[in-house]
Amino acid sequence: MFYPIMINISNKLIIVVGGGEVAYRKAAKFLEFGGKVMILSPNNIEKFRDLKEKHKEKLNFIYDKYNKKYIHDVFLVIAATSSKEINQQISNDCKDLSILANIVDNRDSSDFITPSIINNDNLTISISTMGSFPYLSKKIRTDMEEKYKKFNKEYLNLLEEVRYLVLEKHRDKTKETMEYALSLDIDELKDLLIKLKD
Template sequence: MFYPIMLNIHEKKILVVGGGEIAYRKSEKLLEFGGNLLVLSPKINNKFKMLKEKYKDNLNFRYDFYNKLYLQDVFLVVAATSSKEINKQISIDCKDLGILANIVDSKEDSDFIFPSIINNDNLTIAISTMGSFPYLSKTIRMDMEKKYKKFNKEYIDTLEKIRYLVLDQHKDKMKEIMDYALKLDIDELKNFLIKLEVNDLK
């Protein structure tokens, strides 16, 4: 059973073992959330070049085969090689060293799994079937992306300002005001914030 948790990986050292398509997809998400990645593999998918251009010093490559020595000072590991035996060994080595590991071909050997993610600046939603049927997670994610499209950074930041004003001035009407605010589009929401700032709720 996997416990859902938001993990701060900003500037944390992450080792991705493998240079194929799966390693690329995992690396892309980890970089998006600020990880500092070392991709270890004798061969690297050409798509990694685009990630290197975008994330620069946060992504580095080592063209080599897996060795336990590469686990030194690593925060977490993704084992994404094409060899079940190597992936299994990485899992064993990480457990010996107390390092969190995702083994892409074995949820039983993994300490964590990758959920399907909606990352809309200040709004992050993770969906998971606990590794049983990832396609369902993807389908739900696509539905939710449409439903919550308006909740971008500007919208969430405006909601935050409204929340603090309501807590300070209208705490007794908190639910009523916040329910109303969530129905507004961004322009209506900003106008509503102005009314709150001058304490005009008429």
């Protein structure tokens, strides 16, 4: 069973084995969260060119077939090739080297799975069906993105200020003030903050 956890991947090396659409999506997400990604594949889809332009030194390529020598001393490995046999070999090699691996076509051979993610600055929500029906995760993510779109970085920073002020000056009204704050749009929240400071 998979335990949900948030891992700091900033500047940690992640190898994505494969150069297709799935490899691209995995690489893009790891780069979004600050990881350093190495793509290991003899060739890659065109989309990687734009990704390289955007992330420059954080994204690099090894144009070769999979070999165990490339995964030594990496933080995570994603096996996203079109070959079940190669993906399974990657899983076996990672186990030998005590490296966590995600095998995109085999949940049972994976040490972790990657959830569907909403990343809205300071608000990160992950959704998973534990690999049983990823389309449901995508559907929930789409619904939640719409529902919680107002919670951007500025809004969350204001909520944090509200929280500190309530705990400092209005502790007797904590729950009702927090509930009220969440119902406001950003301009109303700024007004509330001014009132709480008085």
